[in-house]
Amino acid sequence: DGGITQSPKYLFRKEGQNVTLSCEQNLNHDAMYWYRQDPGQGLRLIYYSQIVNDFQKGDIAEGYSVSREKKESFPLTVTSAQKNPTAFYLCASSDYWASYEQYFGPGTRLTVT
């Protein structure tokens, strides 16, 4: 089955620790995205990658980092510099950058205490 997987579903970390969220797709899509979702707010773009070995900052990139060494993988690291890291994180992919057909993963809920 083709799709996007994110792991783990729930993640708990202590303040001051970096944490990496996994995102894998087997849809052969060039573009991948990371969004952050907070209660009562729309999805906000953290980083995106139009093609392997390339990535760009989105609207709220501060305190986050990404890599895109393989087409199918786009991990997100939430660093200790992110002031409010507790949120629901969604990964998405699309055939090409800014295609309307973005497919979303099931999300990872990160709680930092």
Place this chain on the structure above:
Amino acid sequence: GQQLNQSPQSMFIQEGEDVSMNCTSSSIFNTWLWYKQEPGEGPVLLIALYKAGELTSNGRLTAQFGITRKDSFLNISASIPSDVGIYFCAGQLTGNQFYFGTGTSLTVIP
């Protein structure tokens, strides 16, 4: 970044009722999308709109691209319990990122 305003924020309706929600922006968009998100899951695309005034249906769902290009509307007819979820709109200028709305939470009472 831009934020799209959706209303209402939440709705509690009886099964069988029709539902209407809308999304407004201060910016013009070339594409409007509507997504549904169920608890603990990622959003799923319901309808995509490409032209001002366009009206598109997907089963019991009908969405419209506002004439001003600054708004969009979603209607659900004869709601059923599995319609429960959060409905998001998203707007895009061609070739650019999507901006998402604040969401409308729908509860259907059997």
